[in-house]
Amino acid sequence: MIQKLRQSGTLLGFVLILLFFALKLPDTFLTARNLINISQQLSMLAVVAATMTIVMVMNDFDLSVGSMASLSGIVAAMIFTAGYPVWVGLSAGLLVGVLGGLFNGFLVSVVGILPFVATLGTLTVFSGMAFLLSDGKTIFGRDIPTSFSGFARSGIEIGDIKIPMLTITAGLVIFICWCILEHTNFGRRLYAIGGNKEASHLAGIKVVRLRLIAFSLTGLGAAGAGLMYAARVASANPTQGSGLMLDAIAAVFLGMTMSRRGEPKVIYTLVGVLILGVLDNGMTQLRVDSYVREILVGLIVLAAVSVSSLSKRRQS
Amino acid sequence: MQSLTFSNMSKAFGGVPALADVTLNLSSGRVHALMGENGAGKSTLIKLIAGVLKPDSISVSKNGSPLPLNDARDAHEAGFRFIHQELLIVPQVSVAENILLSRDLPHRFGFAVNWNKVQAIAEEALAFLGATHIDVTLPAGDLPAGDKMMMKIAAALVSADQNEPVLYVLDEPTAALTVEESEMLFDVIERLKAKGTAILYVSHRIDEILRICDDVTVLRDGEFVTTNEISKTSKADIIEAMTGRDFKDAYPKREISIGTETIVRLKNVDTTNLHDLSFEIRAGEILGVSGLAEAGQTQLLKLFMGVGKIKSGTASFIDEELPGSPSDAWARRVAYIPRERRGEALCLDMSVRANIVLPHLSDYGFYAKPWLENKDAHKFGAKVRLKSNDVSQPVGQLSGGNQQKIVFARAIQGNPKLLLLDEPTRGVDIGAKYDIYLLVRELSARGCSVILTSTDLPEVLGMCDRVLVMHEGRQAHLLERGEMESADLLSHFYNGHQAS
Numbered sequence: 142m143i144q145k146l147r148q149s150g151t152l153l154g155f156v157l158i159l160l161f162f163a164l165k166l167p168d169t170f171l172t173a174r175n176l177i178n179i180s181q182q183l184s185m186l187a188v189v190a191a192t193m194t195i196v197m198v199m200n201d202f203d204l205s206v207g208s209m210a211s212l213s214g215i216v217a218a219m220i221f222t223a224g225y226p227v228w229v230g231l232s233a234g235l236l237v238g239v240l241g242g243l244f245n246g247f248l249v250s251v252v253g254i255l256p257f258v259a260t261l262g263t264l265t266v267f268s269g270m271a272f273l274l275s276d277g278k279t280i281f282g283r284d285i286p287t288s289f290s291g292f293a294r295s296g297i298e299i300g301d302i303k304i305p306m307l308t309i310t311a312g313l314v315i316f317i318c319w320c321i322l323e324h325t326n327f328g329r330r331l332y333a334i335g336g337n338k339e340a341s342h343l344a345g346i347k348v349v350r351l352r353l354i355a356f357s358l359t360g361l362g363a364a365g366a367g368l369m370y371a372a373r374v375a376s377a378n379p380t381q382g383s384g385l386m387l388d389a390i391a392a393v394f395l396g397m398t399m400s401r402r403g404e405p406k407v408i409y410t411l412v413g414v415l416i417l418g419v420l421d422n423g424m425t426q427l428r429v430d431s432y433v434r435e436i437l438v439g440l441i442v443l444a445a446v447s448v449s450s451l452s453k454r455r456q457s
Numbered sequence: 458m459q460s461l462t463f464s465n466m467s468k469a470f471g472g473v474p475a476l477a478d479v480t481l482n483l484s485s486g487r488v489h490a491l492m493g494e495n496g497a498g499k500s501t502l503i504k505l506i507a508g509v510l511k512p513d514s515i516s517v518s519k520n521g522s523p524l525p526l527n528d529a530r531d532a533h534e535a536g537f538r539f540i541h542q543e544l545l546i547v548p549q550v551s552v553a554e555n556i557l558l559s560r561d562l563p564h565r566f567g568f569a570v571n572w573n574k575v576q577a578i579a580e581e582a583l584a585f586l587g588a589t590h591i592d593v594t595l596p597a598g599d600l601p602a603g604d605k606m607m608m609k610i611a612a613a614l615v616s617a618d619q620n621e622p623v624l625y626v627l628d629e630p631t632a633a634l635t636v637e638e639s640e641m642l643f644d645v646i647e648r649l650k651a652k653g654t655a656i657l658y659v660s661h662r663i664d665e666i667l668r669i670c671d672d673v674t675v676l677r678d679g680e681f682v683t684t685n686e687i688s689k690t691s692k693a694d695i696i697e698a699m700t701g702r703d704f705k706d707a708y709p710k711r712e713i714s715i716g717t718e719t720i721v722r723l724k725n726v727d728t729t730n731l732h733d734l735s736f737e738i739r740a741g742e743i744l745g746v747s748g749l750a751e752a753g754q755t756q757l758l759k760l761f762m763g764v765g766k767i768k769s770g771t772a773s774f775i776d777e778e779l780p781g782s783p784s785d786a787w788a789r790r791v792a793y794i795p796r797e798r799r800g801e802a803l804c805l806d807m808s809v810r811a812n813i814v815l816p817h818l819s820d821y822g823f824y825a826k827p828w829l830e831n832k833d834a835h836k837f838g839a840k841v842r843l844k845s846n847d848v849s850q851p852v853g854q855l856s857g858g859n860q861q862k863i864v865f866a867r868a869i870q871g872n873p874k875l876l877l878l879d880e881p882t883r884g885v886d887i888g889a890k891y892d893i894y895l896l897v898r899e900l901s902a903r904g905c906s907v908i909l910t911s912t913d914l915p916e917v918l919g920m921c922d923r924v925l926v927m928h929e930g931r932q933a934h935l936l937e938r939g940e941m942e943s944a945d946l947l948s949h950f951y952n953g954h955q956a957s
Contacts, residue, residue: 324825326818333815336804343762343801344816344867345787402806402851 146452151398151445155416162423169426173302183418184311185210185366190389190410191318192362195355196256197393197405198322199334203245203359204260206389208268210367210382213237215271217368218280218377227289234368235361241267242360243353250352264386271379281376290375307369314362319407331355332404388417391442398449416441459485459520461624461655467513468501475501479681481674483624483655488646490666490687491659493676494699494858494886499659502676503626507539508532519623536623538613540630546605548598553579555597556612582611586645601751603638606630610645625649626657631665632884635749635912643669661886663692664915675699700888708919709895713902715922716740720875720906721761726770730756732931734770743897743907745921753930754910755796758877761908762786762793775874787816792868796879798857802864805853809845810834812852813866837866842892858889865896876900878909882916894920
């Protein structure tokens with residue numbers, strides 16, 4: 142009973158938040174247009190949070206995703222500027238993500254540095270590289286090909302509704318992450334590593350290799366989100382990804398309050414993302430000061446995690 | 458003589474009784490054994506006495522007058538002291554500070570810690586226990602397991618604010634100790650007895666209970682079965698009371714002779730920690746590895762799991778080199794049951810199913826196949842007589858014996874050629890122990906070679922065909938079946954310098 146309540150508490154909170162905004166903003170909040178708008182606003186965060194879940198399943202995490210998103214955007218934009226076709230820029234951006242993720246994985250699993258310290262270091266490194274490459278300037282205008290930025294504006298029309306490509310991309314990434322974590326033996330092994338690293342190693346699981354792969358997937362996701370962001374604003378700036386990291390980790394934590402034994406799950410991470418996105422959208426419409434918004438979001442995350450950990454303690 | 462009576466002890470979890478109306482009479486200067494299989498209610502009883510679990514009912518009286526017991530503070534003030542099987546120590550901090558952990562450190566000038574006095578108090582407590590060899594300035598984490606136990610007992614001695622300890626509860630104190638260290642503990646228990654405290658002693662090891670205890674109370678399925686003076690009962694009676702079954706020989710006999718094929722060959726092998734290893738193991742043979750604690754038994758087993766590098770000498774497993782990594786080892790049908798069940802074998806929050814199939818996930822292909830895993834988990838769970846039908850239950854909720862069976866189910870699923878067992882029956886109740894011995898015999902009969910480390914002497918004698926005695930990482934003796942008949946001989950090797 143308490144277990145069920147604990148698990149559904151966050152979901153209940155989400156419903157209450159939706160109800161609150163629906164009552165306060167009867168004309169604008171629960172409209173197809175606004176909801177689609179939210180989904181598009183959230184698509185980058187959803188991609189980063191879903192791929193962040195992959196490392197958090199192993200009890201690791203990656204602080205460098207935000208600066209990786211900025212870096213990949215810059216790399217792609219520079220390649221566009223140099224006159225190469227769009228696919229070259231995209232591949233280069235994603236490749237940077239994989240390599241950066243592999244480097245994180247190398248530091249964590251081969252060298253053996255705590256993920257907090259290792260990815261804090263690479264956060265600074267990636268961010269510095271983004272500034273260095275771009276000379277600290279925003280790359281925009283004619284340098285960004287329209288076929289690239291057009292992607293973010295296009296969508297698939299179903300009746301009167303146009304579902305944005307960014308939303309569809311995010312949906313696809315979430316689906317793939319869900320398949321990987323829940324339905325492959327690779328994912329099962331990651332959960333086992335999270336459950337007990339030493340036991341997993343002695344049970345023949347290739348812990349070092351799997352952590353390398355998991356970190357590179359997170360890097361790939363961060364880079365993908367960076368490209369989505371660059372397409373959406375049709376420019377690349379060395380700081381544009383920086384807000385993603387904290388929100389992504391917050392979303393995974395919110396999600397963990399919903400799962401049975403407190404382990405991260407992609408579906409619950411998605412709920413966490415939605416909570417953060419809906420709050421942001423609703424409060425913006427209510428013209429809540431953005432600083433107040435930040436305080437509220439932080440408090441809500443703390444409240445959800447506190448309730449979950451208190452009820453867990455009561456249980457045992 | 459003082460008496461201490463705990464009566465009407467009851468506790469149910471979610472309507473299921475874990476302890477039903479149990480009464481325990483303790484007297485000062487006597488060691489009272491509490492026995493029962495896992496799940497019999499021993500831990501619940503201890504937690505009620507410690508005041509850490511809220512009882513459905515309990516009444517306590519000392520010399521006939523009632524004693525309040527509502528929480529842990531009451532238990533402490535009544536003079537009850539607890540020494541748990543899993544030693545909670547602060548490893549980075551000195552022995553002296555660990556001993557004085559639960560009380561204020563003595564001061565001088567009103568604020569500065571008086572380190573000389575801290576050490577003096579700690580040394581005095583250890584001296585009372587006869588453990589003067591322990592250096593109180595060392596970090597506690599550097600002590601061997603036996604000395605850590607001494608340290609915890611010393612801490613219990615001095616933890617009193619002013620009140621004298623009245624009762625010591627020792628929960629499986631010898632589980633992590635060697636024979637030699639256990640002897641030291643028994644001496645300490647004698648001293649505590651002589652001082653006039655009552656002792657409640659929980660252990661699965663009947664032989665040691667028969668030796669050091671005065672009375673015994675047996676629980677089964679949460680209910681009181683019997684209380685008896687040790688002198689008026691026998692091993693067979695106790696086992697029958699615990700299991701509700703007739704006493705049977707504790708170790709199943711070998712029925713099928715050892716094979717002819719040599720599975721493992723080691724010649725003059727040296728690693729960083731191990732030296733002079735030379736032995737062969739044939740198919741189906743059970744090789745015991747014994748010695749003092751941390752004499753290299755675990756490293757020897759891990760060598761076959763690909764952990765640790767061979768520096769010189771030659772080693773082979775089925776005519777090839779030893780496995781290079783744990784995953785290689787499992788792939789070549791080496792199965793490993795580590796010493797630390799919780800730390801090295803199980804993911805406690807995960808299901809029975811996930812824990813059983815863990816090393817065999819590659820057999821299921823790329824996509825997870827929960828239905829096949831369920832089938833296998835049920836199949837191998839049944840083979841090890843696992844007492845849980847729900848394979849989705851987290852293993853952390855199961856008893857020690859059942860947890861160990863899960864690790865065995867995992868090993869058996871790989872149909873092993875070589876089984877590595879590190880203290881396989883540690884913290885496991887008698888019923889589950891026998892099941893585990895049967896499994897080992899079964900595997901051996903199928904031609905699987907076994908290396909078994911144990912500090913439990915009767916277990917080594919009862920199960921093994923040959924015994925390798927290790928001393929400080931060196932192969933000291935390799936005893937054949939014929940030389941093993943006398944337990945005295947073997948205990949001589951254990952104790953080394955001690956006269957036996």
